[in-house]
Amino acid sequence: MRWRKTHTGEPLTVSVSYLSKARMLDSGYHGSLSWSRRGVRIGSVGYSCSGDALQLTYTVTDTITRQQAKQCQSIQLSRSACHFGGSRSWFVCPRVGCGRRVASLYSVGGLFFCRHCHQLGYESQQVVQCDRHTLKADKIRDKLKWDAGILNGTGLKPKGMHWRTYWRLYAEHQRIVGGVFAAINKRFKLGLDDPLRFDP
Ligand SMILES: [Zn+2]
Numbered sequence: 001m002r003w004r005k006t007h008t009g010e011p012l013t014v015s016v017s018y019l020s021k022a023r024m025l026d027s028g029y030h031g032s033l034s035w036s037r038r039g040v041r042i043g044s045v046g047y048s049c050s051g052d053a054l055q056l057t058y059t060v061t062d063t064i065t066r067q068q069a070k071q072c073q074s075i076q077l078s079r080s081a082c083h084f085g086g087s088r089s090w091f092v093c094p095r096v097g098c099g100r101r102v103a104s105l106y107s108v109g110g111l112f113f114c115r116h117c118h119q120l121g122y123e124s125q126q127v128v129q130c131d132r133h134t135l136k137a138d139k140i141r142d143k144l145k146w147d148a149g150i151l152n153g154t155g156l157k158p159k160g161m162h163w164r165t166y167w168r169l170y171a172e173h174q175r176i177v178g179g180v181f182a183a184i185n186k187r188f189k190l191g192l193d194d195p196l197r198f199d200p
Helices: 016-021 115-143 163-189
Strands: 012-015 030-037 040-049 053-061 068-081 087-092 104-107
Touching: 012 016, 012 030, 016 087, 104 115, 115 163
Parallel strands: none
Antiparallel strands: 012 104, 030 040, 040 053, 053 068, 068 087
């Protein structure tokens, strides 16, 4: 089952200071949270606060069967004393193995986690994508009798292969390599326009 709330894939953000100002961290508060961009609603969740934790309720649509189901995510709150009295609230990131105390949580078409967790997810996804492409490139390299590994550059036409086949495989190889380098590039330039990267 895939989690999906936004059509655009844009991240939804919940900030603890917003909830605090709106008095939504008061025990017993319930209502909903919704997000819009340029006047179009891109996501909404049911919301309630028990004082120590938030409950977010989603409608999840299975991408294959289109069946809808209600799901719930619970987010613990943590409070720290302020220097000049009073207290400040934090979210405890609900991802198993994380538990960081953070001021904002993000959802990219799924559950709400801290930006560190999303960043990890993003990077491993990029690695998997790169791996898949280099594997594809290596298959072509094998046909061309070139050494495996895109960093070994291009080679000559193997004996007995038609020039047309050679150029077709050559072009396909170069297209894949271009994609891998673009993905790597994107990874290192992350932070310029990635909304998950700003500090809350
Ligand atoms: Zn986290």
